[in-house]
Amino acid sequence: MSKGKKFVEAITSMDEDFAQWYTDIVKKAELVDYSSVKGCMIIRPYGYAIWENIQKNLDEKLKATGHENVYMPMFIPESLLQKEKDHVEGFAPEVAWVTHGGSEPLAERLCVRPTSETLFCEHYAKIVQSYNDLPKLYNQWCSVVRWEKTTRPFLRTTEFLWQEGHTIHATPEEAEKETVDILNLYADLCERVLAIPVVKGRKTDKEKFAGAVATYTIESLMHDGKALQNGTSHNFGDNFAKAFGIQYSDKTGKQQYVHETSWGVTTRLIGAIIMVHGDNSGLVLPPKIAPTQVIIVPIAQHKEGVLDKASELKDRISKVARVKLDASDKMPGWKFNEYEMKGVPLRVEMGPKDIENNQAVLVRRDTREKLIVSLEEIENKITEILDLMQVELLEKARNSAEEKTYSATDLDKFIEIANTKPGFIKAMWCGDRACEDKLKEVAGVTSRCMPFAQENLSDKCICCGKEASKLVYWGKAY
Amino acid sequence: MSKGKKFVEAITSMDEDFAQWYTDIVKKAELVDYSSVKGCMIIRPYGYAIWENIQKNLDEKLKATGHENVYMPMFIPESLLQKEKDHVEGFAPEVAWVTHGGSEPLAERLCVRPTSETLFCEHYAKIVQSYNDLPKLYNQWCSVVRWEKTTRPFLRTTEFLWQEGHTIHATPEEAEKETVDILNLYADLCERVLAIPVVKGRKTDKEKFAGAVATYTIESLMHDGKALQNGTSHNFGDNFAKAFGIQYSDKTGKQQYVHETSWGVTTRLIGAIIMVHGDNSGLVLPPKIAPTQVIIVPIAQHKEGVLDKASELKDRISKVARVKLDASDKMPGWKFNEYEMKGVPLRVEMGPKDIENNQAVLVRRDTREKLIVSLEEIENKITEILDLMQVELLEKARNSAEEKTYSATDLDKFIEIANTKPGFIKAMWCGDRACEDKLKEVAGVTSRCMPFAQENLSDKCICCGKEASKLVYWGKAY
Numbered sequence: 001m002s003k004g005k006k007f008v009e010a011i012t013s014m015d016e017d018f019a020q021w022y023t024d025i026v027k028k029a030e031l032v033d034y035s036s037v038k039g040c041m042i043i044r045p046y047g048y049a050i051w052e053n054i055q056k057n058l059d060e061k062l063k064a065t066g067h068e069n070v071y072m073p074m075f076i077p078e079s080l081l082q083k084e085k086d087h088v089e090g091f092a093p094e095v096a097w098v099t100h101g102g103s104e105p106l107a108e109r110l111c112v113r114p115t116s117e118t119l120f121c122e123h124y125a126k127i128v129q130s131y132n133d134l135p136k137l138y139n140q141w142c143s144v145v146r147w148e149k150t151t152r153p154f155l156r157t158t159e160f161l162w163q164e165g166h167t168i169h170a171t172p173e174e175a176e177k178e179t180v181d182i183l184n185l186y187a188d189l190c191e192r193v194l195a196i197p198v199v200k201g202r203k204t205d206k207e208k209f210a211g212a213v214a215t216y217t218i219e220s221l222m223h224d225g226k227a228l229q230n231g232t233s234h235n236f237g238d239n240f241a242k243a244f245g246i247q248y249s250d251k252t253g254k255q256q257y258v259h260e261t262s263w264g265v266t267t268r269l270i271g272a273i274i275m276v277h278g279d280n281s282g283l284v285l286p287p288k289i290a291p292t293q294v295i296i297v298p299i300a301q302h303k304e305g306v307l308d309k310a311s312e313l314k315d316r317i318s319k320v321a322r323v324k325l326d327a328s329d330k331m332p333g334w335k336f337n338e339y340e341m342k343g344v345p346l347r348v349e350m351g352p353k354d355i356e357n358n359q360a361v362l363v364r365r366d367t368r369e370k371l372i373v374s375l376e377e378i379e380n381k382i383t384e385i386l387d388l389m390q391v392e393l394l395e396k397a398r399n400s401a402e403e404k405t406y407s408a409t410d411l412d413k414f415i416e417i418a419n420t421k422p423g424f425i426k427a428m429w430c431g432d433r434a435c436e437d438k439l440k441e442v443a444g445v446t447s448r449c450m451p452f453a454q455e456n457l458s459d460k461c462i463c464c465g466k467e468a469s470k471l472v473y474w475g476k477a478y
Numbered sequence: 479m480s481k482g483k484k485f486v487e488a489i490t491s492m493d494e495d496f497a498q499w500y501t502d503i504v505k506k507a508e509l510v511d512y513s514s515v516k517g518c519m520i521i522r523p524y525g526y527a528i529w530e531n532i533q534k535n536l537d538e539k540l541k542a543t544g545h546e547n548v549y550m551p552m553f554i555p556e557s558l559l560q561k562e563k564d565h566v567e568g569f570a571p572e573v574a575w576v577t578h579g580g581s582e583p584l585a586e587r588l589c590v591r592p593t594s595e596t597l598f599c600e601h602y603a604k605i606v607q608s609y610n611d612l613p614k615l616y617n618q619w620c621s622v623v624r625w626e627k628t629t630r631p632f633l634r635t636t637e638f639l640w641q642e643g644h645t646i647h648a649t650p651e652e653a654e655k656e657t658v659d660i661l662n663l664y665a666d667l668c669e670r671v672l673a674i675p676v677v678k679g680r681k682t683d684k685e686k687f688a689g690a691v692a693t694y695t696i697e698s699l700m701h702d703g704k705a706l707q708n709g710t711s712h713n714f715g716d717n718f719a720k721a722f723g724i725q726y727s728d729k730t731g732k733q734q735y736v737h738e739t740s741w742g743v744t745t746r747l748i749g750a751i752i753m754v755h756g757d758n759s760g761l762v763l764p765p766k767i768a769p770t771q772v773i774i775v776p777i778a779q780h781k782e783g784v785l786d787k788a789s790e791l792k793d794r795i796s797k798v799a800r801v802k803l804d805a806s807d808k809m810p811g812w813k814f815n816e817y818e819m820k821g822v823p824l825r826v827e828m829g830p831k832d833i834e835n836n837q838a839v840l841v842r843r844d845t846r847e848k849l850i851v852s853l854e855e856i857e858n859k860i861t862e863i864l865d866l867m868q869v870e871l872l873e874k875a876r877n878s879a880e881e882k883t884y885s886a887t888d889l890d891k892f893i894e895i896a897n898t899k900p901g902f903i904k905a906m907w908c909g910d911r912a913c914e915d916k917l918k919e920v921a922g923v924t925s926r927c928m929p930f931a932q933e934n935l936s937d938k939c940i941c942c943g944k945e946a947s948k949l950v951y952w953g954k955a956y
Binding site: 036037040041042043045048049052068069071072074075076077080093094095096097098099101102103104110126138143147158159 | 522523527548576601
């Protein structure tokens with residue numbers, strides 16, 4: 001690599017200032033721009049193309065499992081939002097209120113949806129009559145608004161893009177199965193597509209969603225050891241069904257309440273990709289979601305035949321990967337830096353000497369490994385490297401997360417780790433909210449989840465010393 | 479056809495009450511439902527699947543012509559909306575205003591985007607420096623809000639889904655070419671995919687978009703002879719560039735204003751499909767956008783082997799078409815009616831006798847034509863029929879539109895046609911706004927467009943008798 005030849009302005013080192021490193025990447029990789037609307041972001045073409053790849057992948061998975069897309073209004077009347085008590089308490093303080101249409105004041109205020117449970121419930125109450133109508137497995141791709149005080153692109157913004165699934169079922173068992181199935185589907189998306197390892201588990205009552213009986217979550221560690229909640233799946237039981245009167249007649253003709261779930265992932269996943277895979281040269285994108293998987297940079301492109309050969313090569317590679325050729329008149333070194341910043345998984349260099357030798361040079365974004373490859377086998381090699389890179393990025397991230405995962409069986413040790421070693425701390429918990437509050441107070445951590453994969457580190461709660469009921473992952477979170 | 483065997487409630491006849499016929503279809507084909515938010519609609523799975531097919535088709539066309547998707551905030555600060563004079567005058571009376579975030583009043587009101595020119599302009603002004611940065615060909619899929627007094631599903635709703643393209647170019651010629659290229663792309667979408675014939679043309683100054691130099695449009699006739707504007711493409715010249723200071727340095731280093739376009743199509747296209755192809759049994763969907771292209775209805779399905787054979791058939795057909803098998807315990811006659819209501823292009827019936835004879839019965843939704851087909855050749859036959867149906871639906875719609883297109887060379891005749899024959903009236907015009915206003919007054923029609931395909935019906939304006947400059951299509955519009 002061309003050290004000292006930085007043609008694009010360097011970014012802040014992540015060890016020096018992780019937050020600034022993040023901000024530099026989102027700007028310089030051209031993922032987002034700021035707008036004059038406080039807390040809202042502009043998702044630029046490169047950032048949006050990543051989102052489209054995530055969408056495409058997840059949408060296919062959802063459709064293959066019987067889910068259907070719909071579109072609900074973006075407005076919710078104030079009276080409708082208030083129907084489920086816990087829900088309105090959770091969301092009312094952070095919604096945007098529409099009070100005027102044109103020059104007329106509205107008879108009733110409308111909030112811009114922070115989430116759409118209430119609208120789905122109202123609709124389900126109208127369209128469901130009998131057990132024949134169940135289940136309903138609806139999903140919506142849209143944007144939602146939550147009035148945030150401090151915002152960061154992708155991680156926390158006033159408006160963000162997401163999908164929200166809302167399903168209703170005849171029995172509690174079916175609803176519970178759906179909630180967990182979706183969590184597994186999300187975990188699969190993160191691990192296999194985004195190469196981000198996750199811990200699957202259940203939220204404590206303190207951390208669960210407003211109105212839910214149970215919230216499941218996938219949690220990941222970022223480079224800096226802080227946790228990120230990548231997606232959640234909620235089982236509402238019949239809470240909303242009762243508040244909205246969603247009933248069906250069962251096979252005996254008796255009226256029953258439905259059992260409901262909701263679940264979502266957001267553009268925050270792009271933030272996770274940045275903070276799990278990125279390095280001091282910029283973004284590193286897993287091949288499966290990279291808008292451009294291979295960039296061809298011609299060397300000495302003014303020499304006869306170079307651009308023709310590069311163009312031929314592009315046509316060939318386009319059969320196996322998303323490829324671009326940069327034939328602009330910028331210097332190769334400048335191009336190297338630019339596509340490293342943008343995290344393009346594989347660079348192909350080809351100059352007069354390579355052409356003479358019927359070869360090209362491949363450079364991996366993550367390892368910087370260089371490989372000279374005969375043009376005879378270049379398609380196969382590229383497929384092979386992209387597949388390998390996808391696997392190795394996950395492995396590397398998994399190792400990094402394991403290194404940052406600690407265990408504690410006494411409180412002093414717990415606090416020491418919390419203060420000195422950013423990451424997850426595994427520790428036993430009695431189940432009391434008071435202990436959760438205290439750990440937040442003395443160690444600055446929150447419960448991230450009660451993992452599905454339980455272990456018994458000790459019989460005692462790390463905080464109060466009483467009998468422990470659960471292993472919990474604790475950490476500082478975005 | 480099973481006349482007198484209507485298992486689903488019949489819809490109003492279109493000849494009796496066209497508006498009610500339309501409303502019946504959108505409800506009974508389960509395209510939309512009403513919500514408690516006035517003027518907003520819920521797009522149900524079947525309606526949304528049609529929109530997704532339209533999106534997929536158009537999005538591919540846009541990407542293939544170099545356009546990139548982005549996402550802009552849904553809010554526009556009041557001061558930003560006011561930057562271009564004509565634009566704010568056109569939209570301010572019909573926007574929804576957000577005045578509070580949580581419990582706090584906002585320092586400046588935000589409108590929910592009615593369209594996003596102002597946001598794109600602000601962004602372009604920041605990211606464009608030199609001629610190397612041009613053109614920018616951005617597109618956005620989103621929902622927008624315009625406070626409407628009277629609404630109808632798909633045709634006019636307070637919130638609707640659309641795509642909005644916003645492009646900037648170095649020269650007026652390039653901007654004009656883009657504006658017309660996109661109109662042609664929209665016309666192609668309508669004709670080849672939706673089987674809806676269009677008249678391409680330019681809007682008069684009275685009818686053009688707020689802030690545009692020129693607006694181009696594609697106009698179609700519905701069953702009832704009223705016109706529908708299916709999509710528009712606007713050339714803004716440098717109006718917005720000057721209001722927002724979007725400049726670039728040209729090859730000589732001189733600062734120049736960019737030239738801008740914008741263009742959009744909306745969920746209104748679904749309304750057009752209903753009103754162009756539908757009949758008194760319900761929806762008729764062109765195969766290219768039908769969520770289900772082929773429905774298999776087993777006959778006497780309780781008899782041994784019928785459902786197995788039907789399922790085998792489904793697997794085979796799924797290789798060539800989007801197919802579903804309805805194995806529910808409803809009566810076949812009920813199923814026939816249901817899938818006719820939903821406009822599924824082709825029905826396959828298969829019972830014990832068909833199985834014995836190694837055949838199935840195919841029934842076309844549009845013509846009701848029945849065809850007995852050997853199972854040997856069923857995939858080929860289905861492909862053939864779907865292709866043919868796509869072409870014939872366009873032909874039929876074109877004939878219907880031609881029959882409803884009249885010409886007039888004197889005002890009495892013009893008024894007589896306007897009062898008695900719903901459709902387009904072709905007539906010459908001098909170019910004066912006063913004549914346009916008068917024709918509206920005396921005949922109740924508006925200028926739909928000045929078609930690209932000009933003819934000279936007469937040398938005189940239909941209204942004032944002075945020298946004519948343009949042929950205009952006039953009509954009553956949705």
